[in-house]
Amino acid sequence: MSFVSFAAGLLALANMQNADTAIEAAMQTDRDFAAHAAEHGIAAAFHYYAAEDARLIQANSDDVVGREAILQSRANASGLLHWEPRGGYAGEAGDFAVTYGDWSYYPDGDRNADPVATGDYTSVWRLTPEGWRYVLDTGTVNTPPTASSEE
Incomplete structure (x- = not known):
């Protein structure tokens, strides 16, 4: 094995570790973002975690x-x-990084009640000097089952 091949292999391994670490860090930031929304409100959280050029x-x-x-x-x-x-x-x-998951909305703030809306979301994150910040956020809304699909 040549030195160049060995170095390329080490670089690939380091990049894999960086990607794995980035996924975990972005997912933890996503969880922190949700906790911030629960504690400080939706507007404050979406503002705090947004990159300057973020897009909803x-x-x-x-x-x-x-x-x-x-x-x-x-x-x-x-x-x-x-x-x-x-x-x-x-x-x-x-x-x-990109994270994706499930969301639920509770108008009265009570997570023990049934949510009035649910769906899926995708957030795209960029690592900045301030930490992970989303650059794009989007989601879908689940449609309630119809009477014919419940039978």
Whole structure:
């Protein structure tokens, strides 16, 4: 085995470790983001964890672009938006990651009650000097079962 092959192998292994570490770090940041929303409110959490150039993609609406615009778009949000990542992916360099998972919304803030809406989400994260910040967030809403599908 040549030195170049050995070095390339070590570099690939280091990058794999960086990607694995990035996935775990981004998923933990996603959990922290949800905890921040539960403690400080939806607007504060979406503002704090947003990159300056972050983008929210929403159904039937224009994208919301920029940290301050995101804060304004969530200013009247109330209740509890809870989410939990199910998994993630990361780039080999370890500075870019994607998390995805499930979300639930409780208008009165009571997680012991049935949520009024649920769905799936995807967040794209970039490692910044301030830590992991989302650059894109989007989600889907689960449709309630119809009477014919319950039979």
